[in-house]
Amino acid sequence: MPELPEVETIARGLRQRLPGLVISSVRCRFTGVIVADAGCFRRSLRGAAVEGVARHGKYLFLRLSGGLDVAVHLRMTGQVLLLPRRMLPDRHTHLEVFFRGSGDKLVFRDVRKFGRCELLTGGIGRFVREKRLGPDALTVKSGHLWSRLQGTRRGLKAALLDQGVLAGLGNIYTDEVLFRCRLSPLRPAAALTRRQTERLTETIHELLREAIRRKGTSISDYVDPQGARGGFQHVLMVYGREGSPCPRCGAAIVKSRVAGRGTWSCPHCQQG
């Protein structure tokens, strides 16, 4: 499931290849992935130049000429790929973008069809405000987290998964961050001290930077635009590891259900 590090890895991969290319045509094989009108989407993209690639939380943005942007969300199983333009699309390929004079095409594929592409005319900032996304998790300030966590009655995991609190953490990195901070996922968010919130913020930054360095976590479907898997799944400490010894104290990692999600934690280390 692509979270911030996976989307950042994709953004970096696209940044090396896309800027300067001009879109010659767009083929949509499953219109359900396009938010609003697919015909308008195709017409608007045709002839536009790619000026840059951006990211906020789990959203990827293609910045186009004419003040247009395309917002992409991969949800659970979405992929953004750069493939040879002549390669035949498979049954999960929903969108293909072709470029003038390029041997590659940009492909959106998604087994479960949860992912979405949306044309923006009002800019990224406006989109982020309308979606009520919190600050990006890579740069969120401790003071912001403090005020948001103080103002909720929810448990810590539920609060950190809320993209309105901070944008970018999903189920995997939330479990890993709570383990590193020795905090229980069920602990009331408002019970954190200021010092704990500072440490939590630093740990979020470190964990995400580390995961980006390893090019993300490939557990199920995630690959980068060139089809390469990430490496962070090899260093996960709790996620998906029920029954394995805790890397810190040796106690068996337990799986539970928190905020409707599978949740892995060490019952001994994470009592706080």
Added chain:
DNA sequence: ACTATCCCCTGACGGC
């Protein structure tokens, strides 16, 4: 305003 639950969708997996 806040919180919990359901739903979207497909493939993998376990039980029989």
Added chain:
DNA sequence: TGCCGTCAGGGGATAG
């Protein structure tokens, strides 16, 4: 071998 139920979880909609 095949059928069926369950699970995976991001986020939007909806109910309480």
